[in-house]
Amino acid sequence: MQIDVFTLVPHAFAWLTEQRPLAAVLGTELDLRLFNYRDTSPLGARQVDDEPYGGGAGMVLRVDVVAAALDAAYGGAPDHRVIAMTPGGRALTQEVVEELAREERLTVLSARFEGFDERIVANLASDAISIGPYVLSNGDLPAMVLVDALARLLPGALGSTESSVHESFSVQLERGLEYPHFTRPAEFRGWGVPDVLLSGDHKRIEDWRLEQSRLRSVRG
Numbered sequence: 001m002q003i004d005v006f007t008l009v010p011h012a013f014a015w016l017t018e019q020r021p022l023a024a025v026l027g028t029e030l031d032l033r034l035f036n037y038r039d040t041s042p043l044g045a046r047q048v049d050d051e052p053y054g055g056g057a058g059m060v061l062r063v064d065v066v067a068a069a070l071d072a073a074y075g076g077a078p079d080h081r082v083i084a085m086t087p088g089g090r091a092l093t094q095e096v097v098e099e100l101a102r103e104e105r106l107t108v109l110s111a112r113f114e115g116f117d118e119r120i121v122a123n124l125a126s127d128a129i130s131i132g133p134y135v136l137s138n139g140d141l142p143a144m145v146l147v148d149a150l151a152r153l154l155p156g157a158l159g160s161t162e163s164s165v166h167e168s169f170s171v172q173l174e175r176g177l178e179y180p181h182f183t184r185p186a187e188f189r190g191w192g193v194p195d196v197l198l199s200g201d202h203k204r205i206e207d208w209r210l211e212q213s214r215l216r217s218v219r220g
Helices: 011-018 063-074 094-101 118-124 140-151 204-220
Strands: 002-007 031-036 081-091 103-107 125-131
Touching: 002 011, 002 063, 002 094, 002 140, 011 031, 011 140, 031 063, 081 094, 081 140, 094 140, 103 140, 140 204
Parallel strands: 002 031, 002 103, 081 103, 081 125
Antiparallel strands: none
16 A cells, blocks of 8 residues: 655654554555655745735645645646545544545645645645544644554554454444453552452453443443
C-alpha cells in the first residue's frame, strides 16, 4: 500500500515511523511518502496560507498551494482517493479504516491553523475525514491517526495475526468494545482474576469474553 501525506511539517512523522506498526511494514507492505507544501508553493518566500476572506482570526491554507503540490507529485489530478483531514468530514471508524485499507494508494491532506480553503475539500479531495468532534491546532495528528490505523491492518504489522481480529470494533466482537484483559499475578491485594479465565475451558472463555464485550459496548 502507498500512502502519500501532504503536510507543512513532514518531520513530525519521524516518531511515528520508528514505532510499530509502521516500523514493521515500512518499506515492505507500506510505502509512506511525505510531501511538504512549501517545497512546491507558487508563492514567494514559500508562503502557503493567507488571511480568510470576510475577516477573522487565523490563517487558511491556500487552494493554489495545494493544487501545485498535487500537480508536482502526480503531474495532474491524482487517479486515486485524496482524503482531506478536517472536522467537517465523515467520522473515522474501524469500518472506514477497513474500507480505506482495501485501496492500493491513498493521498492524505493535512492543514494547520484555520484549516483548508473550502475549495480544496470540495474540488481537490475526493473524501473528507474527521477523527472526532473537537479542535486541534493542525491536521498532522489526525493524519497520523489514520496512517497508524491503516498500517496495523497490513500483513506483518502486528506481532500476531490474532491481534487485529479479536479487538475493539472488529466483526468478531460485533463492532463492539473489546473485553477486559488480565495477566499474572492471579491474586494481587485481594483483587482476583475471573475464575473462568483460569478454567482452561476455551468455549466458556470465548462466551464470557463476548458477553463482556456486549456489556461494555452497551455502557459505552
